[in-house]
Amino acid sequence: MTTPIDLGLPTPGTAGVPTLAEGQQLTGKDFTSDQEVRWCPGCGDYAVLKAVQGFLPQLGLRRENIVFVSGIGCSSRFPYYLDTYGMHSIHGRAPAIATGIATAREDLSVWVVTGDGDALSIGGNHLIHALRRNVNMTILLFNNRIYGLTKGQYSPTSEAGKVTKSTPMGSVDQPLNPVSLALGAEATFVARTIDSDRKHLTSVLSAAAAHRGTALVEIYQNCPIFNDGAFDAIKDRDRKADAIIPLEHGEQIRFGPPGEDGRGSKALVRDEVTGGVRAAFAADVPDEAILVHDAHNPDPSTAFAISRLTDTGYLNQSPIGIFRQVVRPTYDDQVREQAGPRRGLDDLQALIDGGDVWTVEEDR
Amino acid sequence: MTYVIAQPCVDLKDRTCVDECPVDCIYEGERMLYIQPDECVDCGACEPVCPAEAIFFEDDVPDEWADYTQANADFFAKLGSPGGAGKVGKVADDPQWIKDLPPQEHD
Amino acid sequence: MTLTPEKPIKQVERVIIRFAGDSGDGMQLTGDRFTQQTAIFGNDLATFPSFPAEIRSPQGTIPGVSSFQVHFASRDILTPGDHPDVLVAMNPAALKANVSDLRAGAVIIADTHEFTARNLTKAGYDHNPLEDDSLADFQVHPVDLTGMTIEAVKDFSLTRKEATRSKNMFALGLVSWLYGRPVEPTIDHLTRKFAGKPNVRDANIAAFKAGVNFGETAEVFAVSYEVKPAPVPKGRYRNITGNLALSYGIVAAGRLADLPVFLGAYPITPASDILHELSKHKDFGVTTFQAEDEIAAIGAALGASYAGHLGITSTSGPGMSLKSEAVGLAVMLELPLVVVDVQRGGPSTGLPTKTEQADLLQAMFGRNGEAPLPVIAPQSPADCFDAALEAVRIAVTFRTPVVLLSDGYLANGSEPWRLPDVTSLPRIEPGFATGPNHKLDDGDEDFLPYLRDAETLARPWAPPGKAGLEHRIGGLEKSDGTGNISYDPANHEHMVRVRQAKVDRVAETVPDLQVDDPSGRARLLVIGWGSTYGPIGAGVRRVRQRGFDVAQVHLRHLNPFPRNLGEILARYDKVVVPEMNLGQLALLLRAKYLIDAESRTNVRGTPFGAEEMEGILLAALTDLGIADASDNPIDARVAEEALR
Known part of the structure; x- marks a missing residue:
C-alpha cells in the first residue's frame, strides 16, 4: 500500500484511491447513470441519491475507482443510478461482498447501500462482522422502519405494536437500534442523519468518507407508501427542535426551543442513577454538568448511552450526528501489510518441491 | 433534471405539492410556486398531486410553457438554495415577466 | 541407512x-x-x-x-x-x-x-x-x-x-x-x-x-x-494429500494466470486444511479471509473476483447448501469463481470426517432457477493439483463459477506425486477488458458488460479502476449486451439459454475421453468419477487377472460431459456406475444419454474396497453370461461389510 507520511493524523479513508488530475472537476451529472430511477414518488431514496450524486464530486476521486455495492430492497437499486462501478447483489450480503472488494483493492473507494431489512435482519451477521473488522468502506443504511419492496411487512426497526400486513394484530417484536448495535459491534465510525436534510447528510457523508475503516451511516428515510410520516417529528418545523438531539463533536449537547442564551433550552447530562445520560432543562443544571459531545472517546459507553435516547416506538426523539469516530487499524490495511513481496514461478517450484522429496534417476 | 411548475399555478398556488414534497423545495412567490432546481431530488411526489396539473418533469414541459423552466431557476437568483421553503415564507422574487402576466382565472 | x-x-x-x-x-x-x-x-x-x-x-x-x-x-x-x-x-x-x-x-x-x-x-x-x-x-x-x-x-x-x-x-x-x-x-x-x-x-x-x-x-x-521399490517413471516425487495438492493447485493457478488469489472460507471439516495451507502463502499473492459464515466466505470471494482477483471459496456439504444463493449470483454475474466442495457424509451435519460423493446433484442443480455451471472432480490425491488448475482455467476462460468436487477420502488420503515442472504448465489468460467494445450509431464507442465472446460466449471481465468501463451488474435479469435490468420475456428466455450454452461450450475445450479397454473386446464398461478411480481401477485389474475383459472410463468433467461420452456409452452392452451415493451420476447418464446405466453404490463413509469392486464387476459379467456365479468372490464377510 502507499503508506502516507505519518503526521500523527489519521489516514484518510480515501488514501490510496487515485484522484482526478489537477484542475479536473466532476459534477453530480457525471455520477448520474442513464438508467431511469424507479422509486415511488416522494421516496426518501431520491433525496439520498441526489445528495450522494452531489457529494461524490467533492471527494475528487476518479469515478472509475468508486464502487457501490448493495443488497436487496428498495434502496439497493441505488448502484444502478450512479455512473460508477457497481454491484446489486443478494439480500443482506453486500457487506461481505464489499469486504472482498475492499480487501482485494486498496485503490477503490467502496460504498455499501443497504436498508433496515437488508442490513439488520437477513444480513445482520455480515454487518456486525464488517464493523468489528473495520474494513475500509462506508455503509449507508437507509432506515425506513418497514419492508417496502415486499409491500409493507414490519422490519427489525419497526416499533412494537406496528400493524402491518404480516402483523394485523400488531408486531410483538422488540425493534433494534442500529446505532446501539453498531457501537456494540466495535464500530469505529457511527453516525445518523436524515434523508431530507441535505446539508447534514452531506456533512456526515463527508466525515464518513474521510474515515479509514467501516463507517456506518444510518439515514432516516421516509417510505411514503408503507410507512409515511415515520419521521415527521424530526422533520416538522415546529416539533423538530425537541425531537432532534444534535451531536457536534466538542459542543455541548443542547436541544429544544432556544433558551435565554439562544441555544437549546434542554441539554444532556449524566444520569447518576443509571450511569447513562438523560435530558434536563439547561437552566436547571450547572453549565459544567452539560455533556460535551466527544465522538473521539475511545470508550464507547457514553456514545451508547446517547444512542439509547432514540425512541423505540413512534419516533418523537432521536440524537442525530456522529456518535463515534475513532482511529483503529483497518482489516484490509493489515491484511495487505502481511503480504510479502510477490513471488514467482521459481519460488512456486521450490514450494511444491518442499517436504520430503525423493528422486528416481531412471525409469524403473 | 428537475421538476418545473408552469402556468396553471399562476394566481392559484394550491400548495398541495408543498405538503407532499419530501425535501421542502417548493417555494412561494407572489404569483405562483417555484421548485428550487438544485434542491429538487426528482422524486416526482409533487406532480401527480397538483390539482391544476401545473407540474412537469423538465423534459416534459409543454412547448407553450417552456419559459417556465427558466422562470423556476430565475426565481432563486437572489434567494439561492436556502435548504427548505418552510423557514423562508413568501418571497416577492418572481421574474418580471411572471409579475407582468395578466391575472389568471381559475374554476 | x-x-x-x-x-x-x-x-x-x-x-x-x-x-x-x-x-x-x-x-x-x-x-x-x-x-x-x-x-x-x-x-x-x-x-x-x-x-x-x-x-x-x-x-x-x-x-x-x-x-x-x-x-x-x-x-x-x-x-x-x-x-x-x-x-x-x-x-x-x-x-x-x-x-x-x-x-x-x-x-x-x-x-x-x-x-x-x-x-x-x-x-x-x-x-x-x-x-x-x-x-x-x-x-x-x-x-x-x-x-x-x-x-x-x-x-x-x-x-x-x-x-x-x-x-x-x-x-x-x-x-x-x-x-x-x-x-x-x-x-x-x-x-x-x-x-x-x-x-x-x-x-x-x-x-x-x-x-x-x-x-x-x-x-x-x-x-x-x-517390499522392493515400485517401478515408476523417473522424476522427483513427494508424498501428498489431496487437500495439500488442491491448495498448491490454487497457488499455482494464481501464478499461471498472474492473478492475485482470494480465498474466502469458513472452517469446516474436511476442507479446513485448504484454508490453513493457503493462509501460509501470502507471498504468492494469496489472501485468505476467514469469514463470519459460509455465505460471507463466498460473498467476499465473489467481491474479490469482481475486483479482478481469482476468487476461491472452499467448503464441504453443509457449507455448499449455505452458499447456494451466492453461487446463483455468480452464475448471473458471470464472474470467475471456484467453489471447492470437499464432500463428506450427509445430509445435514452427517458424517463430518467420513467420505461420500453425494453432493454431485447439489453441485449440478442446487440453485434456484436455471443456473448451470461447470463441475469437475479430481480422481486421486495428487490429481487434486491438476483438477484445481483445470477448475481455474474454466472459471477464468468462461467467466463462470466452477464447482470442484473433492471428497474426504481424497482430502486426507495421500499418494506419491511426481512433481510437475511449473514453468511448463500452461498459462491461464485473464484477458481483462481493456477499453470500449462497442460502437454506437453515432460513431461513439461504449462498453457493454454483457457483450459476449463469439467462441466462448464469455462476457468481458472489467474490474473497477478502468475509466470508461464503469458498469453495474447484479442478480436481476439483464439485457444481453448492455447488462441493464430487463424483465422482457424474450430477453429472459434468451439469457437463460445463453447461460446454458456458455457452459455447454466448455466441452469444446475438453479433450475426448480415452477408454481403457486393452483387448478392445470388452462388453462391460465401468464408469466412475472422483475418488472411486482407485477402487474401480483395482477392481478392474483383479477382474482382468481372472482373464475377463472389462472397459473402464473415468470422468473429470461432470458438467458438461465430454463430447464423446454418449458414443462411448453406446458401444457397450452393459454400463455400471459405482458411486459413494445412491446413484447420482447414473441418474445423469440415464437422463442425458437414455442408456441403462446401472448403479452400484455404497454410502458407509468409506471408499469401495478393491475386492468389493471386483465382486461388483464379476456380478455384472455374470449378468452378461461372461462369468459365472462361482467366480464371485463375495463371501459372507464381504457382504456384511457392504451392509455395515
Whole structure:
C-alpha cells in the first residue's frame, strides 16, 4: 500500500484511491447513470441519491475507482443510478461482498447501500462482522422502519405494536437500534442523519468518507407508501427542535426551543442513577454538568448511552450526528501489510518441491 | 433534471405539492410556486398531486410553457438554495415577466 | 541407512498396515511418518486416515478410535487396501473396532499395557482377547509398548504422562524394523519438529530407536519383510494429500494466470486444511479471509473476483447448501469463481470426517432457477493439483463459477506425486477488458458488460479502476449486451439459454475421453468419477487377472460431459456406475444419454474396497453370461461389510 507520511493524523479513508488530475472537476451529472430511477414518488431514496450524486464530486476521486455495492430492497437499486462501478447483489450480503472488494483493492473507494431489512435482519451477521473488522468502506443504511419492496411487512426497526400486513394484530417484536448495535459491534465510525436534510447528510457523508475503516451511516428515510410520516417529528418545523438531539463533536449537547442564551433550552447530562445520560432543562443544571459531545472517546459507553435516547416506538426523539469516530487499524490495511513481496514461478517450484522429496534417476 | 411548475399555478398556488414534497423545495412567490432546481431530488411526489396539473418533469414541459423552466431557476437568483421553503415564507422574487402576466382565472 | 536386520528377510509384493489407537495416541502422525519413510524408500502407496469427528471422544472407547492405513507395494497400486496384514492396536477399543477387517494369518501387535480391566470393559470385552483363543486365527504379538517406552525415555526428566506420549514412536520403530523402512527421515523429522523442545525431541527419538531395536532383538519377531521399490517413471516425487495438492493447485493457478488469489472460507471439516495451507502463502499473492459464515466466505470471494482477483471459496456439504444463493449470483454475474466442495457424509451435519460423493446433484442443480455451471472432480490425491488448475482455467476462460468436487477420502488420503515442472504448465489468460467494445450509431464507442465472446460466449471481465468501463451488474435479469435490468420475456428466455450454452461450450475445450479397454473386446464398461478411480481401477485389474475383459472410463468433467461420452456409452452392452451415493451420476447418464446405466453404490463413509469392486464387476459379467456365479468372490464377510 502507499503508506502516507505519518503526521500523527489519521489516514484518510480515501488514501490510496487515485484522484482526478489537477484542475479536473466532476459534477453530480457525471455520477448520474442513464438508467431511469424507479422509486415511488416522494421516496426518501431520491433525496439520498441526489445528495450522494452531489457529494461524490467533492471527494475528487476518479469515478472509475468508486464502487457501490448493495443488497436487496428498495434502496439497493441505488448502484444502478450512479455512473460508477457497481454491484446489486443478494439480500443482506453486500457487506461481505464489499469486504472482498475492499480487501482485494486498496485503490477503490467502496460504498455499501443497504436498508433496515437488508442490513439488520437477513444480513445482520455480515454487518456486525464488517464493523468489528473495520474494513475500509462506508455503509449507508437507509432506515425506513418497514419492508417496502415486499409491500409493507414490519422490519427489525419497526416499533412494537406496528400493524402491518404480516402483523394485523400488531408486531410483538422488540425493534433494534442500529446505532446501539453498531457501537456494540466495535464500530469505529457511527453516525445518523436524515434523508431530507441535505446539508447534514452531506456533512456526515463527508466525515464518513474521510474515515479509514467501516463507517456506518444510518439515514432516516421516509417510505411514503408503507410507512409515511415515520419521521415527521424530526422533520416538522415546529416539533423538530425537541425531537432532534444534535451531536457536534466538542459542543455541548443542547436541544429544544432556544433558551435565554439562544441555544437549546434542554441539554444532556449524566444520569447518576443509571450511569447513562438523560435530558434536563439547561437552566436547571450547572453549565459544567452539560455533556460535551466527544465522538473521539475511545470508550464507547457514553456514545451508547446517547444512542439509547432514540425512541423505540413512534419516533418523537432521536440524537442525530456522529456518535463515534475513532482511529483503529483497518482489516484490509493489515491484511495487505502481511503480504510479502510477490513471488514467482521459481519460488512456486521450490514450494511444491518442499517436504520430503525423493528422486528416481531412471525409469524403473 | 428537475421538476418545473408552469402556468396553471399562476394566481392559484394550491400548495398541495408543498405538503407532499419530501425535501421542502417548493417555494412561494407572489404569483405562483417555484421548485428550487438544485434542491429538487426528482422524486416526482409533487406532480401527480397538483390539482391544476401545473407540474412537469423538465423534459416534459409543454412547448407553450417552456419559459417556465427558466422562470423556476430565475426565481432563486437572489434567494439561492436556502435548504427548505418552510423557514423562508413568501418571497416577492418572481421574474418580471411572471409579475407582468395578466391575472389568471381559475374554476 | 536402511535397516539390515540379522534375522531372515522375506520378500513380499505388497503390505497393508493399519495403526489404530485412541484419538490422543498420535496414530495419524505415526501413519504419516511411516508413509513418508515408505515413499522415500520408493514403494508405491496409498493411505487412508480415519478419525472420529470429535477431537477427543471418551478415552478408550470405540467411538474414540482413530486409525491410519497405509498400503504399499513393489508395483503400482490404486487403493489403501481392504484387509490389513498388520494391525497395531494401542488399546482394546482399537482392536475391537478393527479386528473384523483382518484376514486369517494377519499380524496383530497390541499394547498389553492398555489391556486393563477398565479399558476392556470400555471396549466391550468380557475377557481379555489377548489371553483367550478368540484371536487364534491371527499372529498376535502382545507387547508392552507403553512400559518399554517409559523405560526408554526415563533419562529425559519427563512426567509419566509425557513419557507415555512417545509410545506411538516406539510402535513406529517396531513396524519400521519389521518392513525394513529407512529410519533417518523420521529421526530428521523429529529433530526438526521438536527443535524447540529438546527433551521431547530426544524422548521421541529414543522411543523410536527403542522400537527398532526391540524388533531386531526380540525373539517373538522371527522374520522381517522386504517390499522392493515400485517401478515408476523417473522424476522427483513427494508424498501428498489431496487437500495439500488442491491448495498448491490454487497457488499455482494464481501464478499461471498472474492473478492475485482470494480465498474466502469458513472452517469446516474436511476442507479446513485448504484454508490453513493457503493462509501460509501470502507471498504468492494469496489472501485468505476467514469469514463470519459460509455465505460471507463466498460473498467476499465473489467481491474479490469482481475486483479482478481469482476468487476461491472452499467448503464441504453443509457449507455448499449455505452458499447456494451466492453461487446463483455468480452464475448471473458471470464472474470467475471456484467453489471447492470437499464432500463428506450427509445430509445435514452427517458424517463430518467420513467420505461420500453425494453432493454431485447439489453441485449440478442446487440453485434456484436455471443456473448451470461447470463441475469437475479430481480422481486421486495428487490429481487434486491438476483438477484445481483445470477448475481455474474454466472459471477464468468462461467467466463462470466452477464447482470442484473433492471428497474426504481424497482430502486426507495421500499418494506419491511426481512433481510437475511449473514453468511448463500452461498459462491461464485473464484477458481483462481493456477499453470500449462497442460502437454506437453515432460513431461513439461504449462498453457493454454483457457483450459476449463469439467462441466462448464469455462476457468481458472489467474490474473497477478502468475509466470508461464503469458498469453495474447484479442478480436481476439483464439485457444481453448492455447488462441493464430487463424483465422482457424474450430477453429472459434468451439469457437463460445463453447461460446454458456458455457452459455447454466448455466441452469444446475438453479433450475426448480415452477408454481403457486393452483387448478392445470388452462388453462391460465401468464408469466412475472422483475418488472411486482407485477402487474401480483395482477392481478392474483383479477382474482382468481372472482373464475377463472389462472397459473402464473415468470422468473429470461432470458438467458438461465430454463430447464423446454418449458414443462411448453406446458401444457397450452393459454400463455400471459405482458411486459413494445412491446413484447420482447414473441418474445423469440415464437422463442425458437414455442408456441403462446401472448403479452400484455404497454410502458407509468409506471408499469401495478393491475386492468389493471386483465382486461388483464379476456380478455384472455374470449378468452378461461372461462369468459365472462361482467366480464371485463375495463371501459372507464381504457382504456384511457392504451392509455395515
